[in-house]
Amino acid sequence: MVELLIAYDGRRSRLPNTQRLHMAYFHPEVLVDEDKIELTVTEPELVAKGATEDTIVCYRFFIDTPVSGKYLAVVVKLQDGEGFIVTAYFTDGVKRGNIIWRRAS
Secondary structure, eight states: OOSEEEOTTSOEEEOOHHHHHHHHHHOGGGGGGTHHHHHHHHSOSEEEEOSSTTEEEEEEEESSSBTBSEEEEEEEEEETTEEEEEEEEEESSOOSSOEEEEOOO
16 A cells, blocks of 8 residues: 555645554554555545544455455544544444535435
């Protein structure tokens, strides 16, 4: 996976090695296929407000994951007009926040 990508809203987003190491320790299952992280940020199904005012969570459902069919949630901190991927994890559904963007069907 590249460290810099263009998010669904045109914002430059990055995944520094420090955050990749965080995921390797706390959520190693998401690193089995890092392309899913990139796809979730660039082409999410929906985006919700995060736990803090400066974060959003991008969600995309994947049938084939190491933990069965789940949503991948990618937490992105918005900073200086760019995105900084904080973490990613698999979940059964949208966990928090109001939906602020949804992919058109």
